[in-house]
Amino acid sequence: MREPKGWVPKLLIGIAVLYLAVLILLPVLAIFQGAFAQGAAVFFESLNDPQVIAAFWLSIQLAIAAVVINTIFGTTVAWVLVRQEFFGRAFFNALVDLPFVVSPVITGYMVILLFGRQGWFAPLVKATDTQIAFAVPGMLLVTVFVSLPFVIREVMPVLREIGHEPEQAAHTLGASSWRTFVRVTMPGIRWGLLYGISLTLARALGEFGGVLVAGGAVTGKTETATLYIFAALDERQYISAYAVAVVLALFSFTVLIGMEILRKRTEITQ
Amino acid sequence: MSIVIQDLVKHFGAHAVVDHVSLEIHDGELLVLLGPSGSGKSTILRIIAGLIPADGGRVFLHGRDVTHLTPQQRNTGFVFQNYSLFRHMTVAENIEFGLEARHVPKAQRTAKSNELLALVGLGGLGGRYPKQLSGGQQQRVAVARALAFEPSVLLLDEPFGALDVKIRAQLRLALKEIQQRVKVTTILVTHDQEEAFELGDRIGVIDRGRLLEVGSPTALYRSPQQEFVATFLGGANLMAGQVKEGRVNLGSLELSDAVSYTTVDPEGRLEVLFRPEDLTLATAREELTIPVLGQGVIEQVLFLGTLQRLRLRLHPLPNTWRLPAEFGETGLPIQVARVPRSDGHLDFQAGQQVWVGINNFHILPRIPMRVLVGIDESANAEKLLTYGEMLARATGGLVTVVTMAEDKATAEQLAILARETVGTQSPLMEFHARVGRATDEILGQAKAGEYDLLLLAEPRKDSPRAETTFRELVRRSPLPLLIVKGEQTTIRRILFCTAGGEPGKRNIIFGGRLARRTGAGTTLLYVDPASAPTFGGGGPNRPAPNLARPTPPWIAKHLAEGTLTLRNQGISAEIQERSGVVVDEILKEAEKGEHDLIVIGRHLEGGTARLGSIDLTSEILQRAPCPVMIVTEDPGVSI
Amino acid sequence: MFDASIKKRQASRPWGQWSLRAVALIYLSAMLLLPLAAVVSDGLSGGIQGLWQDISRPAAMAALRLSLWTAAVMTGINTVMGVLAAYVLVRYRFPGKAFLNALIDVPFAIPTLVTGLMLVVLYGPQTAIGGFLDRRLGIDIIFAPPGIILALLFVSFPFVVRTVQPVLTEIDLDQEDAAATLGASSWTTFRRVLLPALAPAVISGALLSFARALGEFGSIIVVAGNFPLRSQTAAVYVLSQIESDNQRGASAMSVVLLAMAFTLVFVVDFIQRRQERRNA
CATH class of the missing domain: 1.20.5 (Single alpha-helices involved in coiled-coils or other helix-helix interfaces)
Incomplete structure (x- = not known):
């Protein structure tokens, strides 16, 4: 430099x-x-609307669920893709990137095609009397789909860099596979994993197109924060829309700053 | 024995990284596996630790077969090249990790880690993180971690590879001390011969997946058995002297006493190793009271502190070569190491003419002949084994006996019988039982190992299957083939057969090798087949018109060269010429000369020589009263 | 003998590893392959002919064209600006650099809908800038292609920068200095030394941002609205077809978009793996 x-x-x-x-x-x-065009008071007032709070609550629930699912499975997928060799590994590796480029609208549409009235799993849905399409479970599926690559993509290079040897060392020292994972693998990837989780969280909270299509944006039932903004714009409640958008943006910045700190940290430990 | 590995094999793709390695390590011993990078030594270590599964062979630790156990179950302490310390744990936590996995209570763990930290000289540093330590300290933590749970064996993979030279020397001493105090059986892998000498109770030298030699550092350095070992360990001057009429000299060094079949190679050369420090330099010949190698010019002088290393080129010596040969150069380049005198007196300079004297030398044994004996159910095993044992004793060779059958029980039964026939005392013979088609098993073995000769019995007449197998082996064997028949159990007179067409050379060279080792006399026979319109398959009873014709000049030349080749090796050789039906004449000559081995050449399939036809071969095989050796004439292969 | 050794090797692989692999592959298949299969099979239920019929309707074609050309324009601009930003960030020291570097990730973090909203607030007809552009220069931004391009520029900016940056960091400054000592001008150095080394990363980043832009929805629906034949992009077209219960139209467009995304992802994967091999 x-x-x-x-x-x-x-x-x-x-x-x-x-x-x-x-x-x-x-x-x-x-x-x-x-x-803040009409002052801070109006800003906070518009946030204090039960509909807004419900929307945020749903967003947060979906995001946390997606984070939990994608952390568990994402770590597993990353480990398998890095440590094991098998036929089709390259294919699955490339497949992981797909949610980055599939339009969220299509993601939502997939849920309808699978679980809608005429969907592939319609009989199953009917038999178990659960609502998936146009309901929260469908929105969760979309959220998991769109945020799937992040943990995998952040953990894989870290695993690769650490190499197989610390795990082998633990094995020669007599540690079981589980103990090796908890005591050696996990601590090794923790910063990368946290980084991936942050991205997953941000992506999940901001998801719009997919949950719009899969959830149907029913006020009070399937309305997330982003869907609320969309509805508020339609109803010309601009300040309310801006206020929710600002809160989401602020959250994004927080995640961003957190990630920057994390990145510094990982750079130091390496 | 703490560690026993048997016949370990590992392939990466088609490439054998570990090639039939067997090794035994005594209790408390420190064995160094030494080899160039990529020789497979680390792979062996990882197989012992269970980190890589072997493709074949077994591993025993303290008598327990651990071949199929996980690393966790093996209880081996492993030190990785870059230590693989857990970066997120403190030094103490690292050391305690193995004990934690064994559910040892915290108090005991702490006591143990303190004890080990003191042992490796890092007392009080338990609370640090690995990255806060220097490379040398990290290495010691890795050793402590591997020792903490009192493993049954300690395995170290290039433990000093990542350190700089000075620290390396310190840590070597420390490691040796720790190992002796803990008395743990240890294998250390390295490519650094200095390290191997300093640490190893014994050293195993590995090259391209094969364990070449195992021995004490002094034994390997002073009297290696193989060229690779001689050159890989320290500086080496390898020279070959030609044996002429049983005598061989290198300069004024008389080596004739050393000439024997175990030291002289097929070309009649004796290979001698001089270490750089075995040589003494002098400005005048008279100053040397020891045998003189010759005179030469100093090309380079290197000052290395306590030692002075000189490169010089000897003037050519009669019947002497340097190994490996230097292409397009004259003279014999050699290395000399000497301790320079502190007063600088008698220092040598580049360009100076000097005399070289020899204090010490070592004659490399040539690799003994290796014979493969194939036995299946149909063969007359007893005669075959007796003959094989005779060959082994006569040539100082190693005999591998493979017994084959379609099922395991029979194959093993055959092996047991074979062992009993020979008597278990013969160290020159080893036995393997194989299951499968005899042809495939034998040819597989013949390719996998390095054998010089394949020994087979004549098939029994009542077994068509044995006959087919036998014919296929004769046709496809890549090795010279010796078929045992008749009553002879010694080799005293060898008959080499040549007919019209292109004569073979390999049969004479290879047969000569046998003759030299058994002390047999030889006859070179040429049969002029011209008078017989067809031969071989033409039948034995065709009358042979007794028309003497001059021998074609190329045949005469071949016969002369052949006898010369044999005589040069100290073998008596005579020429016989006959004409008539080839097989008849060969058999007549064999009977007349009381030959007990007939050697014929066979060209590889597609070859053109007429004697090479299978029909002729099988006819001789059928009718010969004595053993027959068939040597494949492959111009691409020289012995 | 070979067969036997393989069997042994498989036997010695612990069950845990097998089950982990099964979990990973089943998860990926269920989450990614299954939904994709649903869309593709629905889109192709009428055969290629049916697909062509549905996609060749004027509204569909217009939407696809609009998506493609706006994405192309965006890719062109962002490739140049992305390489420039990456170069500046890697090679120079200047005040505010850390802030600039952090700013690049903002589009990744901010919900795309919020992005659209921001652009409307900034460039909408009632605002100072938007009003100025509209009345004085006659340029419509909101509800028009320029707005779409602006939105795409925003959401795809990080792609090129973040793929080029690490590669550029790897390339030693010495190489540029070496070229300079050999008498090459800055431009020649960039063209002959840097660009060839950066090309795979630049192309990967550009293709990824193009693929991402084709599917972009959240920001565009706010910025461009949903006016067929005028400002309706392919992704928005899919939504309108779903809302009007025209499953065939939605599926057809989805299949086309997916096919393009698939192709691009695998091309990028190919480029990256070839590069890795070359570096290995």
Whole structure:
């Protein structure tokens, strides 16, 4: 790394700073300005609406459930993909990235095709008398789907870097597989895992298109925070929409700062 | 025995990383596995620890067969090359980990970790994290961790590889001391010969997956049995001297006493090892009171502190070569090490002419002949084994007996019978029982190991299946084949057969090897088949017109060269020429000369020589009164 | 002998490893493959012909075209700006750099719907900037393609930067210095030394951001609304078909989008693995 000397580097830096400021910083500031346009009192008042609180509560529940599921299975998948060799490993490895690029609308639509009235599992759904499509379970499926890659993608490189040897060392010292996992593997990947969990959480809380399609956005029943914003815009309750958006954005920043700290931390331990 | 490994095999893909390695390590011994990187030594260590499954072979720890146990069940202490300390645990936690896994109470664990920290000289550092320690300290923690749960054996994989030279030397001493105090049986893997010398009670040298030699450092350094071991351990000057009429000299060094079938190779050369410090330099010949190798020019002088290392080139010596040969150079490059005198007196410079004297030398034994004996149900095992044992004794060779049958019980029964026939006392013979088709088993063995000769019995006449197997073996064997028949159990006179067409050379070279080792005399026979319109399959009773024709010049040349080759090895050789039906004449000559071994060449399939036809071979095989050896004439292979 | 050794090896692999693998693969299959199969089989239930019929309707074609060209424009801009930002961040020291670096991750963290909302607040017709652009320059941003491009630029910005950055860090500054001592100008150095090394990462990042943009929904529905033939992108088109209960139309467009996403992901995977092999 070096000090920028001459006009070319300075110009390059200038362009980069300006681009990021206009593209990212300006809109962020705009929404804060919009939310507080009629003062802080109105801002807090609009958040204190039971409908808003219910929406946040549902968002949080879905996000936590998705985090739990994807942490458990994501760690397993990452370990298997790194430590084991088997036919089709490359295929599954590439498959993991798919939720990054599948449109959330299609994700929601998948749930309907599987669990809707004419879905593949319609008889099963009917027999067990559970509602999945247009209900919270369907929204959970969508949330798990869209946030699936994060834990896997963060844990895999860490596992690869640590290598097989610490686990082998534990085995030669007599530790069972479970003890090895708890005492050796887990502590090794904890920062990477936490990083993945943060991303999962942020992604899950912000999910919109998928839960819109899979849940149907029924007020008080399947309305998450993002869905509330969408509904509020429709009803021209701009301040309320902005306020919820600001809270979500603030949460995102918190996660972001947390991740930055984590990253520093992992860099130091390595 | 603390550690016994038997016939360990490991393949990565088609490549054998560990190739039939067997080894026994005594209680409390520190054995160093030494080999270049990629030689498979770490793989062996990992197989012992159970980190990698073996493809074949067994591992015993303190008499317990652990081949199929998990690493957890084996109770081995393993020190990894980069230590693999748990970064998130303190030093003490690392050391206690093995005890924790064994549910030892905390108080005892703490006591043990303190004891070990003191042992490795890190007392008081238990609360630190690995990254707060230096590389050398981390290494000692790794050793302590591996010893904490009192493992049955200690395995160290290049434990000093990641350290710099100075710390390495210190830690070597420390490790040796710890190992002696704890008295734990230890295997240490390294590529550093200095390390091996300093630490090893014994050293096992490994190359390309094969364990070449095991012995004490001094034994391996002073009297290695193989070239690779000689050159891998320390500086080595390898030279070969040609034996002429039983005499061989390197300069004024007289080595004729050492000439024997165990030391002279098929080309009649004797291989001698001089260590750099075995040689003494002098400015004048008279100064040397020891045998003189010759005179040479100093090419380079390196000052290495206590030692001075010189590279010089000897002027060519008669009948002497350097091994491995240096292409396109004259003279004999050699290395000399000497302790320079502290007053600087008698220092040598590059370009100087010096005389080289020999204080000490070691003659490398040549690799003995290895014979594979195949026995199946149909064979006359007793005669075959007697003959095999005779060959082994005569040539100083090793005999591997493979018994084959379609089922395991029979194969093992045959092996037991074979062992009883020979008597268990013969150290030169080993026995294997194999299940499967005889042809495949034998050919598989012939390719897998390195054998020089395949010994088979004549098939019994009443078994068509044995006949088929036998024919297939004769056709496909990549090794020279010796078929035992008749009553002869010694080799005194060997008959080499040559007919029209291109004569073979390999049969003479290979047969000569046997002759030299058994002290047999030889006859080179040429049969002119021209007068017989067909031969071989043509039948034995065709009359042979007694028309003497001059021998073709290329045949005469071949016969002359053949006798010379044999005589050069100290073998008596005479030439006989006959004409007539080839097989008849061969058998007549065999009877007349009281030959007890007939050697014929066989070209590989697709070859053109007429004597190479299978029909002729099988006819000789059928009618010969004595054993027959068939040598494959493969121009691509030299012995 | 070979067979026997394989059997032995399998036998010595603990059951735990097998069950872990089973859990991992079943999870991936159930969560990813099964839903995909549902969409694909529904989309292809009328055969390729049926799919073509549904996708060749004017509204569908317009939506697909709009998605493709806006995504392409965005990819072009973000590739150039992403490489530039990555270069500046890796190679130079300047005040506020840490802040700038953190800012790049914002689009990953912020819900896309909120992104759309931000852009509306900033560029909507009632706002200062939006009003200025609309009345003085006659440029519509909101409910028009420029808004879509802006939204895509925002949500996809991190892709190129974050794939290029680590590669650039790996390349030693010495290489650039070496080129300079050999007399190469800065531009030549960039073109001949840096760009070839960066190319796989740049292409991967660009393709990923393109794939991501094709499926983008949350920000676009707010910024561009849902006007067929004018500002309706492919993903929004799928939603409108679901809402109007036209399952065939929804499935057809989904299959097309999925096919493109699949292809792009596997191309990127191929590029990355080839690169890994080369570096190994």
